[in-house]
Every structure is written in C-alpha cells, then in structure tokens.
Amino acid sequence: MKKSLLVFAILLSFGSAQAQKKVFPQTPGMVSYTYRNSFAKNVPATLDTIKALGITNMEFSNLFGKTAAELRKLLDERGMKCSSFGVGYPDLQNKLAEVGQNAKTLGAQYVRVAWVPHKGPFTLDLAKQTVTDFNNFGKQLKDQFGLTFCYHNHGYEFETYESGTLFDYIVQNTNPDYVSFEMDILWTFFPGVDPAALIKKYPNRFKLMHLKDLRKGVVGNLSGGTPVENDVALGTGQLNLPAILKAAQQSSIQHYYIEDESPSYATQVPQTIAYLNQLK
Template identity: 75%
Template sequence: MLKLKHLVICSAILSAISIPLFAQKGQLVFPRTPGMVSYTYRASFAKDPAATLDTIKALGITDIEFSNLFGKTAAELRKLLDDRGMKCSSFGVSYPDALNKTAEVGQNAKTLGASFVRVAWVPHEGAFTLAMADKTVSDFNQIGKKLNDDFGLSFCYHNHGYEFEKHENGTLFDYIVQKTDPKYVNFEMDILWTFFPGQDPAALLKKYPKRFKLMHLKDLRKGVEGNMSGGTPVTNDVALGTGQLDLPAILTAALKTDIEHFYIEDESPSYATQVPQTIAYLKNLKH
C-alpha cells in the first residue's frame, strides 16, 4: 500500500514537471523586439530623418543604433527621437574619431541618450596582421577607458571578418578579445561578418558569452562564398531566414549571453521589402 502511494505521488510529480517542458515546444525562439541600425535606411535618413524615424516606428521598432548624424546635431536627432517615444541605445563612429575625438564622440553619445559607442572598421591595407591587432588592442583600451571614466559609456567593437586571420591556436579576433580589458572594451557581433570568413557565430557566442553586448542581425545570400576581405556586394544581404545562416542556433545561443541590444541591419537596396520580411521571420520563428 505504501509503495503504491509513493508511485502515485511520483507520478503526479513527473506529470507536473512534464507540463512546462512540453509547453516549451512551439515557443518563440526570439521573443523580443529588435532595434534598427540607421545604416539600413542611410539614403532615407540623409534626405529626411524625421520621416525615416516615422517609417521605422510604423514597423514597431523604437530602438535605433545611429552610425551617422546625417547632417544634424546630436541634440536635433535626440529631439526627433523624444518626440516619437524612440531611443538611441548605441552610437557608431569611425576608428579615427573614436581615437582622436573621444570627448566629442562621448558627448554626442550622451546627448543622443546612448549607452554604447561602437566602432565597426579598423583601417588597414591588405591582410589584417598581428601588429595591427596589437595597435587595435592598445587604442581600444585607451578609447574604452576614457569613454567609461569620463562619460559612463560602454565601448564595443563590431567585427567585420578580416580579424579572423589565424593566429596560434585561434584567430586574431580571439587575440583582441583576450588582450582588451573587459571593463573598457566589449563587442558587437555582426553575424554575417562572423559567418562570411568561415566562423560559427553560435560557437563564438558560447566561447565569449560575457564579451558580446550588441548584435547585428542579417543574412547572406545562398550560394555566396565568403573570404577574409570584410567586404561583399550589398545585394548579398537578404531577409532573415532566406540566406545561409543558421538563425535559430545563433539566436538561441545569443539569448544566453550578455547581449543587451539586437539590431536589424540590411545594407541592400531592397531593404524596404526585406526589412518587413525579416521582422515577420523573427516574430514567427519557433522551436
């Protein structure tokens, strides 16, 4: 009798446990609303920033990563955002500006309301080398410290593919991650520019779960072969889910990291039709 009672109790416990586990099937892979990189709408922003923000907000997106001020002051852009209940969480600038105009960059980022400053390209000729990586590490530590100490901002580097040149048992990207101070330097993963040079974005996220704070969501046209150049025709950017990247695996891994902001970036001339496709894909992607 006692054994039977125990079996009934155990059965009830197992049933209770199995219900939420079963319910996980069919859940959304990415139950968040992404932001938008201004570069997607660069031609439109250059003509009319206010109307462009209206277009983006109509898509249900209110978080912007600006990579240009588009002829406006930071204060003017901030007012346009505030008037629409939108925000800028990250401000992208060039490497030379981040290094040589750090105070101006920091002030603009604060005015915009951003928490992050991002650099997306290290100027270089030919293949990226260890010497270039060493200079990058030194400069990034300097930039990040000043932005943190003087403005309370977090500095991130957006990978672009060329940093994955082989080095010892890893790559020069590994070298940069390991040599920079995590208090002052972190990273924005561009998943296309991780995949293009032959890396696995999900595996890299699992390798450095604390170092990535931002992410660019984009996909690469099927049939396109990658390389170490950091460049491909913009027409090779396609709507999420129509290209080569394993987005369910990448997004599942990303949500287990310290990434705070996800942004759609579509560099192609077809962004007006592709961005709504991308948004629909993210909304409907299920386990």
C-alpha cells in the same frame, strides 16, 4: 483517475507552451545604416517609417546633418531611443570627447566602431595596436562619460593566429572592463566562423548584435567586403539563425539590431521581422 488526468493535461499544456516558446522574444532594434538613403533625405519621415514597423530602438552611425540634440528631440517626440552610437576610428583618435558627448546627448549606452583602418591582410602588428587603442578608447569613454565601448567585427580579423585567430587575440588582450564587442553575424560567418560557437566561447564579451543574413551560394573570405545585394532577409540565406539566437539568449548581449545593407531593404526588413516573430 480524474486527478491523474488533470495532472497529465497540465503537463501536456506546459510541454506545448515550452515547445512554442519563441526563440527571439525581444523586439529588435534597427541600425540607421539600413535606411541610410532615406535618412539622408528626410530624418523625421524615416523615423516614422521605422516606428510603424514596431521598432523604437536605434543604433545610429551617422547624425544625417542633425546635431545630436536635434536627433534626440526627434526620437523623444516619437517615444524612440538610441542605445548605441557608431563612429569612425579617426573620430575616436581625434575627437573622443565630442564622440562621448554626442553619445550621451543621444541617450546611448554604447559607442561602437566597426572598422580598423588597414591595407591588405590584417596582421598581428595591427592587432597589437588595435588592442592598445581599444583599451585607451574604452577607458576614456567609461571614466569620462560612463559609456561602454564596443568593437563590431567585420571579417578580416579572423586571420589565423596560433591556435585561433587575430580576433581571439584582440578579445583576450583587451580589458573587459573597458572593451566589449558587437557581433555582426554575417561578418562572423563570411570568413568561415560559426557565430553560435564564438558567442559560447566568449559569453560575457558581446553586448550588441547585428542581425543579417547572407545570400545562398555566396562564398566568403577574409576581405571584410561583399556586394550589398548579398544581404538578404533573415531566414532566406545561409546562416543558422535559430542556433545563433539560442546562443545569444544565454550570453551578455543586450541589444539586437536589424541591419540590411541591400537596396531591397524596404521589402526585406518586414520579412526579417516576420521571420523573427514566428521563430519558435
């Protein structure tokens, strides 16, 4: 009888532990764009602020007047790192070697671009050119620098095409050896796509993720734009974060970064961190 009770107690304890398992066990990183105004004034102090939140992994999309070596030194002094380096499309077209060298100096594994230049709706012709460019950028970055190229979706790529979207076209026609993706969950949800379902559709193509939420009541579209005030703390907006994060944990995503474009980031980022910590 005692043995049965002991087994029952162990199983109950295991079940309770499983029930309390954190949905998001990682420590998130931070996109520099969240603190863009602060970085523009004082890079060292801003890094100190971010580290005080318990965050040591950065995705930089601006050097904020520093050289890559100077920024790397500031990170090293604080026990911080840069895992992803974001650049503009023209940088990849015109000075890819400089991009690759800067990324290596920063210690990044990934080079990310977040916008394909276009006017009006995104078209099939643009998607075809994008595929050619991405395969080219990715091959050069991998062959010359050992870096992984990622495209960060921004919403406009979800124009309908055949039985899917132009985003599907880009994923399916880029070489997975050279092209990976960073999912921005707001810019997946905003044009009407389920981020969790998209991760499950392409479980091996996403390597990075931007964590953000969309203000309740805001209706999305395919523009790729919304006022920055519509970024809200995780768990207070429209996105189904538990479902998205559960899908992400089963995928190839390596790094998660908080991005909050709102002017209220100083109060919202701690809320976001607290939300992630209590999500079970």
